[in-house]
Structure formats: structure tokens, C-alpha cells
Amino acid sequence: MPTRHLSITTTGGACQATLFAPAGASSGPAIILYMDAFxxxxxxxLxxxxxxxxxYAVLVPDLFYRFGAYGPFDAKTAFSNAETAQLLRRxxxxxxxxxxxxxxxxxxxxxxxxxxxxxxxxxxYCMGGGRALNAAAAHPDRIVAAASLHGGNLASDAPDSPAANAAKIKARVYVGVAGVDGSFPPEQSARLAQAFREAEVDHLVENYVGMKHGWCVPDHSVxxxxxxxxxxxxxxxxxDETLRE
Structure with a gap:
């Protein structure tokens, strides 16, 4: 798979990112993959x-670039170490x-x-889930599809939660929810779905029964x-139904 390593200049500094592109592709639809916490x-x-x-061309940016060199963290052990857990939360x-x-x-x-x-x-995924949805709210002219998998606090009381920004979203939305997830309890799931309905967002919020937070990512213990x-x-x-139309 052809890859390109990019240094993207932002107002916060230089963000390192990797671009994965189909062989021979120089144009076409693109996806931004927002990482989990690790x-x-x-x-x-992968x-x-x-x-x-x-x-699809797929861009994977390092959302933690403002912190300089770090990790990456071990998804299986990072939160079980007090020092690493404290750093991650910060x-x-x-x-x-x-x-x-x-x-x-x-x-x-x-x-x-x-x-x-x-x-x-x-x-x-995880912390990236809400960011993927909020990206669609912030850039409705370009982003036509947004997905969150085991994203946390998607409908919290925070003014920057995706539920609070639902009216700005023009994209089609998919939200995959872990069966039991303390970071996204059933009441938040219901609140998010209601916000999407009221904003007339084309959406699906789906519960993965028996799955635990992090089930999608291959190096997670769950x-x-x-x-x-x-x-x-x-x-x-x-x-396929949004980017290829």
C-alpha cells in the first residue's frame, strides 16, 4: 500500500500524518481517520x-502533535500504569x-x-469518535459521511459534544456503540439519537451487544x-453510498 508521510502546518504547529492511497491514485474521495487515545x-x-x-485515500494525523515526541502507547497496558494513565488523560x-x-x-x-x-x-475510534462527528459539523461543505466507533461522551452536557453540534451536520452519520460503555451510557445514546432526529441528520446509532469499549481496534485487549x-x-x-455518488 503506497504511503506518504506528511508534515501538516496548523495554527498549533506541525502535525505529522500518514497518507495511505490506493495504488496509482492521484485523486478521488478521501477519509480522515481520527485515532484513539493511544x-x-x-x-x-492496518x-x-x-x-x-x-x-479511498486515508489520512491518519497525530492528534497529539502539540505534545512533541511520545509513545505510541500500548493499548493493552497504558491505562493500568498510573503515570502513563495520568499523561494520557492530560x-x-x-x-x-x-x-x-x-x-x-x-x-x-x-x-x-x-x-x-x-x-x-x-x-x-474512542476519543476520535466525537472528533469525527464534530469535524462533520465544522466542515459541512466538504465532509459528507462521518462515523464514530465506541466514541465517548457524544451527548454529554458539554457545549462541544456532537449532540450539541447536530444541527450543523449535513453528513450521513453512523455511530457504533459498545454494548456496555461507561463513557457513553444509554441515556447519552438516546439523547444523541434525539438530537440527530431533531436536526434531520441522516443517521444510524447501532448497539453492538456484548462488545466492549475498544472492540474494533486489533491491538486492544477487548x-x-x-x-x-x-x-x-x-x-x-x-x-460507498456517500463518497462514490
């Missing part, structure tokens, strides 16, 4: 490669939704500079192969 790493690369294999908190939404403008510009200036989609394959089918449908 950073860009081989597991994220997921990006799978999407690129379906005919990085997540201090990399705000507003920062990622602003960065997304530069991500889209970088894709355009590489020739991929058409329709775009987003997909995010990875589930059947559940992951189900999410890949949903993404294929979402992106």
Missing part, C-alpha cells in the same frame, strides 16, 4: 490500509474538540494538495474479530 501506530495503519484497499483533555475541528481544516487542505480535493468522510468485521461492513456501506 496514538498513530501499526494497528491504526485499519487505514484496509480502507485504502477499498479505493493529553486527551488538553487536545480539545475545538483544536481538532480547527486542525481538520488543515487536514482537508493537505488532502487537496495531494490531489484529493473531492468528497471526504471521517471515522474515529478486540473482537466478529464485531470488528461487522463494523467494517457498516463503514463500507456508509462510504
Amino acid at each position: 496514538g498513530p501506530r501499526p494497528a491504526m495503519d 485499519m487505514a490500509e484496509r480502507l485504502a484497499g477499498q479505493g 493529553m486527551i483533555t488538553e487536545t480539545t474538540q475545538a483544536m481538532t475541528a480547527a486542525d481538520t481544516s488543515h487536514f482537508l487542505d493537505a488532502l487537496a494538495e495531494e490531489g484529493f480535493s473531492g468528497k471526504a468522510g471521517t471515522v474515529g 478486540y473482537d474479530d466478529a464485531g470488528a468485521e461487522r463494523h467494517w461492513k457498516r463503514l463500507a456501506t456508509l462510504f
